[in-house]
Amino acid sequence: MTYSAPALAQSTSASATVTLQLMESARQLDSTGEIDAAEMAYRAATLCDSGPESRLALADFLLRVERTDHAVTEYELLLEMGRRVSDSKLIEVASHNLAAALRETGRPERAAALQHQSMQEGLEGTGEVDPADLTARATDAIAQEDYALAGDLLQRSLQVEESRQNQSGIAADCANLGVLASLQGDRSRAIRYLGRAWHAHRQTGDDRGAGTDMMNLVEVFSSANRWSLAARCCRRAIVCFERARASRSLAAARSRLAEVEKIVELFDSDPLMN
Numbered sequence: 001m002t003y004s005a006p007a008l009a010q011s012t013s014a015s016a017t018v019t020l021q022l023m024e025s026a027r028q029l030d031s032t033g034e035i036d037a038a039e040m041a042y043r044a045a046t047l048c049d050s051g052p053e054s055r056l057a058l059a060d061f062l063l064r065v066e067r068t069d070h071a072v073t074e075y076e077l078l079l080e081m082g083r084r085v086s087d088s089k090l091i092e093v094a095s096h097n098l099a100a101a102l103r104e105t106g107r108p109e110r111a112a113a114l115q116h117q118s119m120q121e122g123l124e125g126t127g128e129v130d131p132a133d134l135t136a137r138a139t140d141a142i143a144q145e146d147y148a149l150a151g152d153l154l155q156r157s158l159q160v161e162e163s164r165q166n167q168s169g170i171a172a173d174c175a176n177l178g179v180l181a182s183l184q185g186d187r188s189r190a191i192r193y194l195g196r197a198w199h200a201h202r203q204t205g206d207d208r209g210a211g212t213d214m215m216n217l218v219e220v221f222s223s224a225n226r227w228s229l230a231a232r233c234c235r236r237a238i239v240c241f242e243r244a245r246a247s248r249s250l251a252a253a254r255s256r257l258a259e260v261e262k263i264v265e266l267f268d269s270d271p272l273m274n
Contacts, residue, residue: 019048023057035065035245052078052090056097063101064208066248072101092121092130099136103143112140131157135172142180150180171200175213182220190220211240211249218256227267231260 026041042061045054059074075098082090095118102111119133134157141150154177161169178194181187194217201209214237221230234257241250 015048015050019045019054022048023054026057026061030061033245039067052081052087052094055081056093059097059101063097063104064244064246066104066208066246068101068104068248072098072105075101088121088125092118092125095121096130096133096136103139108140108143112144115140131160131166131169132172134160135169135176138176138180142176142183147180147184151177154180167200167204168206171197171204171206171209174200175209175216178213178220179216182216182223187220187224191217194220207240207244208246208249211237211244211246211253214240215249215253215256218260222260227260227264231257231264234260 022041022045026038026045029035029038029041038061039058042054042058046058049055055074055078059071059078062068062071062074075094079091079094079098081087082094095114099111099114099118102108102114115133115136119129119137122128122130122133134153138150138153138157141147141153154173158170158173158177161173174193175197178190178192178197181190181193194213198210198213198217201207201213214233217233218230218237221227221233234253237253238250238257241253
């Protein structure tokens with residue numbers, strides 16, 4: 001979910017020009033893997049920008065590179081800003097993204113409350129619920145083990161995203177449908193949805209999302225004792241997380257690969273295991 005404010009791009013003020021230059025520098029540094037320098041450039045841009053755009057870019061960057069606690073701080077500031085100026089769209093976006101960050105830091109109850117707020121703001125503003133909110137609400141339902149509700153929400157969102165040909169939305173919905181199918185014990189359906197999510201994430205350049213799809217497939221194949229396939233998915237995930245500079249996920253994937261490779265070695269060395 002994004003927030004757009006064309007006034008910044010149209011402004012000819014000196015501060016807006018400097019902000020745009022810093023934002024472009026941050027994006028270039030990010031693309032070459034200079035994460036610390038990119039963060040500094042994004043933070044410098046927030047000092048020049050009286051609006052929320054550069055802070056949103058900073059928060060999104062921090063969440064993507066898994067500096068999640070710092071992302072939470074920035075989204076909190078954005079939510080406060082939205083409430084202060086009564087900007088319903090900013091409140092909606094900040095609530096939605098803050099909820100996503102809180103899920104990653106293990107705070108599902110507050111995440112669910114903020115997600116509800118995001119949906120309410122969207123309804124009051126446009127009379128419709130954004131499909132991204134349906135997807136996020138579904139992830140909360142999965143955490144609460146309300147699988148029927150989660151499946152309904154994800155299918156509704158996927159239908160909208162397919163009609164819009166929004167690959168990012170399709171990737172998110174298929175990834176969650178894959179996880180849901182795995183939890184329900186339907187491996188073939190889980191593999192089908194996670195495979196589709198992987199291709200969609202790759203198409204949109206979302207390496208962290210693609211890596212997460214592979215790690216979810218690792219668990220699906222592990223549950224079926226298909227350890228060689230699990231190891232292959234782990235290796236693909238590691239490549240994705242390296243590209244995404246997602247250090248926490250990268251460490252977890254390397255640790256999981258070591259575990260899976262030990263099992264593969266055991267099966268290869270002991271014929272009684274086959």
